[in-house]
Amino acid sequence: MFSQEKYLKALNFAAKAHGEQKTPKDLPYLSHICAVAMEVIHATIESNMPDEKADLAITCALLHDIIEDTSFTFDDIFDKFGLEVAEGVDALSKNKNLPKKEQMQDSLNRILEQPYEIQLVKLADRITNLQEPPKHWDNEKKNSYLKEAKFILSCLKNSNLYLSSRLEKKIEEYTSYLD
Numbered sequence: 001m002f003s004q005e006k007y008l009k010a011l012n013f014a015a016k017a018h019g020e021q022k023t024p025k026d027l028p029y030l031s032h033i034c035a036v037a038m039e040v041i042h043a044t045i046e047s048n049m050p051d052e053k054a055d056l057a058i059t060c061a062l063l064h065d066i067i068e069d070t071s072f073t074f075d076d077i078f079d080k081f082g083l084e085v086a087e088g089v090d091a092l093s094k095n096k097n098l099p100k101k102e103q104m105q106d107s108l109n110r111i112l113e114q115p116y117e118i119q120l121v122k123l124a125d126r127i128t129n130l131q132e133p134p135k136h137w138d139n140e141k142k143n144s145y146l147k148e149a150k151f152i153l154s155c156l157k158n159s160n161l162y163l164s165s166r167l168e169k170k171i172e173e174y175t176s177y178l179d
């Protein structure tokens, strides 16, 4: 089983880093973070993952949006959590200096260089993000989100069988939100 102490350390760091940020549905951002971590915890149990790998996966799940969405940096994460975690979170972050349409491919390329425990966080993230879309999203936005989800699944399906079949189901269900 994973370490409760490591979980709390990462959760509290994420809570501080994301501060007042909100999700597109106007919930505290931590609700997204905890949902992704919950999916990852489920996967670590379903896959009988060794403790150390489970800790790495869950820590990266809790920290996965910090570099992309907050003022905290790679170095901040490296100082508190070490190189493996910092490199994992960095791979899970889009490089916003690139043109927007290249950002996902670039991140997926870097994720694929990481161990499976990191890769599966991206599956968990997209599973979480395929809940009912915000009301203001139009069909085009929903369609491109769906297409991107299929691309993520095709790239990362080998990282974790449980989460990839779960994402496959979520992709199917999401079509019911299209007009």
Ligand SMILES: [Mn+2]
Pocket (backbone or CB within 6 Å): 032, 036, 064, 065, 125
């Ligand atoms: Mn996320």
